[in-house]
Amino acid sequence: MKILISLFISFFAYINPTSTNAAFDGSGYCVGCAMPSRGDIKLAQASQSDKEFNPSQNDRRMDLDVRAFRSELMYKFLIAEFAKHNKLYDLAAETLVDILRSEERSDIAEMAADAANVARRLDLALEAAKVWFRLDPDSIKARFVYLTVILSNNEFLIAKPLVEDFLSNNESELDKKLQYVSELVARAQDRDGGYRFLAEVTREIPNSYSKALLLGQSAWRAGRALEARVHADEALDYQPRSEDAALLKASALRQIDGERSIEFLAEFLTSHPNANSVRTSVIGDLIREERYSDAIPHLQHLSREDASNANIRFTLALVLFEVGEFEESKARVHRALSLGYEDRSSAYFQLGLIDEKLDALSAAANWFSSVPKGSRFIEAQTHLAKIKLATEGLEPTIAYLNQRANETPEYHVVFVELQGMMYREAGRLDDYFAVLDEGLEVAPDEPSLLYSSAMAAEQLGRLDILEIRLRRLIELQPDNAQAYNALGYTLADKTDRFDEAKTLLVRALELSPDDPVFIDSMGWIEFKLKDYDKSITLLQRAYDLERHPEIAAHLGEALWARGREVEAKSVWTSALDQFPDNDVLLETLERHGMD
Template structure:
């Protein structure tokens, strides 16, 4: 018996949706041609219906035994989730039949199987067999882009843009996102410039070139193109905001002047006013910023997004009353990300010393990515109120979805105990945590610090050497081990090498500079020691850095300078144990 291939395709359900029935969980590979359009990039908006195929252009083939065998084998492989076989068989079928529906099916399965080169091959056949299909070209173009083959993608992108001139502006606005996976930003710029040639009067085209030039580091081109976009569409808020941000690269003042002039001409442009206000905060023009915020608040009473922006900027100005009013207004307007507002309000209430209100808002966060951080902050506030056992119990009852969250909760409980001065219990908690998660880097580091506090130096050294083995680029591991040796006057040459390695990995870290200065001092190199300690203290007025710098100054006879350093540190951190012990020891 002979069957037409179209009949067999209908039997298998390959026309229209082309859904893949998977044995495990009923997954759909490809999810119709829409997934193929996106080419796993997530950048396309699928149409409601698939592109219709002109059946008069389909090949006239009979269903021979070899073709039937390959069909059945491919479908059986799909049912058993053996995508490797399914992909290879559908590629073979597409090549044999030259049927665009089968090539399309092959591209969908290959995409689902995460075989990009097979998907490209299938999409190429799809375009070859049905050159008028925009779906086929869109799929192939996206695959070529994702594989970094921009030159090969150009003719397909060019044809797609030309096919829908009414929407070509929107297409250009999406181009940079589509191309973002390619690491060669200069190549992306050249591609967009080539695609832009037929559309010199479209502002979106110049906007796209500007973005690509910015990412490629060609800042003058970026600025010129953004200005061109604005000249074609002067009231375009997005372009005005971007132009201001680009001006900031050279001068915040120039950017502020641009925003001010733009707002004078277009006073109702909310996004530009928000950008201008943020810039005023950077320029420390606090009163001008507050004036802009009041204007935004009065004119955007029904815009939740603007209320949130006002709240965040007000926090930077320490105007917590405005923060509270605007964020609560956003909640009343139905702002969707309630947990973000709850979390921010809680932090503001902490700043305002309103602990109970802060705890109330942390408790309202019950799901999402902020849930654990909020509950950890809640526990920390419990501990600060003297309810240490309740704080620990709260953390212990929190659910952990994975090892990372488990470790995060262990570290949070350890931190609460550390602040309470329970160093032995801190060590026990971390020791038990490493039984659950052996060699977990963050737990190793924290246990090493805890071991230092209770004099278990062998464990400190073992944990830090293990951490260096696991994470050879971890600057803090080298620093902690080197500093421990220097502090105890042991293995000073090795301590110096360890800390130099830390400096190499993190040259601007003031705490590592402090360690380097301290080990030089311990080795008798006063000049280099004082140099690095002074540099560290200039970057960070940390109390322990102040203790070290003051000690070196004191021992060198510069006692007034030492007193000045210690006094400034005590004003900020009057209870620091290291600082107090150093002063008491040296003044005996």
């Protein structure tokens, strides 16, 4: 009985207007949900002068008369409350909507709509919101929840008169209303339909900066780069210094003409040098295009503008490292740390990389040793192991890695694989396989060890072990494209089981259709099957995606087999200039008499 009383009391808490599962940010907008927050609704209230936007109407709720409910409905309410408290949000929403179907009341509809929102059940939210708005059309929250849900469901014709009515009242708040409607439209699943809807409902509204910018942002979300650019230009006509409009135009230009995007932003910065959000966007574009030297002046400008910003200093250090300015990069990292740069793992790791480049291996080892467990730990330990191998020799390195494997059980597999890597780099292939094999005795179904030991077995010519372990990996991870590719390529290259190999490689490409390594493997099996035209098409696509020496070797082989020897030699010669020490490429050239 005490439990029932507790649930009964908590039921009243559930319908209390101050009880909610939604979270709101500082501006009053609901975070992570489709319903309007109280802040949204109060904004709507403030912008209206007619009676329907009386604030008291928003906060009111009818007290539920428990005596009016049948025992069956009371039981369902208890189920809904129990489900809510146990985070069974689907069950809570389904139960409240089920109650609403037999007991149509606006307060129940509100609870059902709120629960459906938390459960992210658009179907139930739509059903509850329609009932709620029909029963209480004067309620602000009912109107805006209904509007939000129908727009999310792409019901633009139904939403149109409600939005037009909202925008037509009290024009002094028009910009805020446009912003609000734009945010609602952004939730529509049909982005293109949302843009056309927004253009239609704002057609009679006077042109302005806000209207142009919001239409442009909507066009951009809909993938309409040309329209977005036109709207951005209109917004810039109203406010030439607007960084939001400039960034919108740059985003549109990036889809139309990437080079023109950077040129436009550079021109904007010439006229408005303090537009730091635009400058930040330019830096991002230049780094993505690996134009590091061009990014440096912009980062230096931001450093001068905000001398205490540690993040800018560290980003500048990374870019200086990419252009070979190692001493300057080191100084910038230390400056970022002195300013309180929070990601010390990345800073220590970067200092290790810098000292490694400067051939200060002892200092680099100290920095890599300082990187704590976390996102950079494995990379740091890998670099540290390579330094130890170069400076101390193989056996001390293996002893160190074995010690670390015992000290940090959560990284045991990583240190076992690092031991294998050290043996492989030292040319001790038997030990390479043995240490991974021993690791599998401890963790027989560890995917990374299965794959690594299979690759080690291949180097020893033990294709039987390779096949067993890769097939086990596929059994454990049926969507592991790398395992399908490794087994398929090995069967194609080392056996005559071509049909079986092709089946595996087809599966790898189904899982990862744009991976150049997988495309190369498929091109190679077509070569083995003597379908040279198909092989050339695949290998050329792989080589276009990645200029890899082994792909070049394969492409040349296919061209040569097709009688296109001049093209084959051209591919090989070009690849050799870039990769003069690649064993596969050198062996291919020697076999074809090109010393």
